Amino acid sequence: MAQSTEKPIKQEYTGTDFEVRCCDTNELRNKLETTLYDMAAKNGWPAGYGHVTFSSLIDPEGNYVGLLNGEIVSMISAVNHNDKFAFIGTFMTFDEHQGKGFGTKVFNASIAHCGDRVIGLYAAPHMTEWYKRQGFAQTGTASIYRKQNPEKLPLPEGYNPAYIIPLKDVDFKEVLNFDRRYFPADREKFLHAWLTHPKVTSALVYVKDGVIHGYGALRKCIGDKWCKFGPLFADSLNVAEQLAVAMINALPEGIEYVQFDCLDDNPSVKALAEKLNFPVTPYGGAVLYKNGVPEFDVSGVYAYTSGAFG
Template structure:
């Protein structure tokens, strides 16, 4: 390992490089993801620089005083296996202090994450397939309403299904360029909300947080029907937590098939959240 190796937070332009690397690794980030991610913790994205050149990235984003999420852990292929990634990991995780840290890691790295104190909570499974085919397995009815800003009601609804408050993130996520957000009310009561966004390849739906499978199905239908007909031949992806069997059933009813999976892990006991209400994970990079 060279001694001319420096570790520091990334600038916003360098975060765009990290997003490009994630795309190269097959994570298929959204087109507006970087700006949304930076809204949570501007000092949460780190890089390792060898002779001034970026060769490794990681994010450890602090949501609040208790919870952080780790992602974008990538070392350039030319520099793997030389200890650069480990040094960056150690420096970046120190940014989280004594917070509980979560991550979504590829299955083959699960043992390495366990060595750093992470415990498996459950698997997340990415389903994918053509939008046109997915719509055939969904209801036609339009029951939802546009969600153009973060309301206190939506924030409280989301909080039950996420380990920390994330108002800054959601304020950007709901309104980012290309994102479409919908909410579903029954008898003037919020029963679910969701977002669809354009990605490097196709579209992703996430989050979808709903009281039950019927609400989730109606929301997913509304989100997909918000996509122009001209792109219905493109793929849509839905990431679902394996313990929520109803979410997996919804994906299969849409004709989607598993294409990728991650291990959701935490540095301590898994936080008590309503996994049975999560029908679409927001993002593997930020939870």
């Protein structure tokens, strides 16, 4: 979900010591990465490692910060995946600076950066109406399923380890072709870095008779006590379950939570959660788009890649 708790502007700040900057320098990128890391560690958020690095692979000019006297007080990522599709995430204003317009200013900069592309985002419930006032339309909902103290699971019906292959042993071009069915843009550079990151505990592909039927990754979040699926794409519930079980059963010691974030437009997601015994959390939200709706097959999306990038 987008993380903002943006409140109505009570008294807009008009001082000259506030500015909105694109993180187009290493200094600003490092400053933002450190800020996000410290916030996630302090608050126990299941945030992934390397947000700024990954977003920069998609769009080097896709991160914006609000600076007050040189210090970050608001932030947003707005990555242009291609000339037709963009995604917004990691939108927040620090609590002590709410109500002054600092969040709205970085948000407006991000919208200008995205231009007339279809823009997507996932919003926490309390932010949905705010986004609608900015011209977004709700098209669905998203849910978060989470398991505490995960244990090894029984193997699903039809489980065959010969079909479940490490990503590194599969032609990556074929994985990209499969990914494109379930995501509205090509994302080769980002996806390769995402799936081979050192914090990925498993990245597996389901291949039968030379044809890919699913793939997924499970990666540690900041603090290494939490893991999240993302993505988990499959052309059937059974394939999704086999991949999920294989990754859960290969978890390293010390993982306290496993989570997957999903789009409720895929009716099979709830069935997968029941099979894995993952309860739903109260932290879901809305799926919203501006300037239209992207084309992709949601029926195969069992866990979306990231709340920041789609």
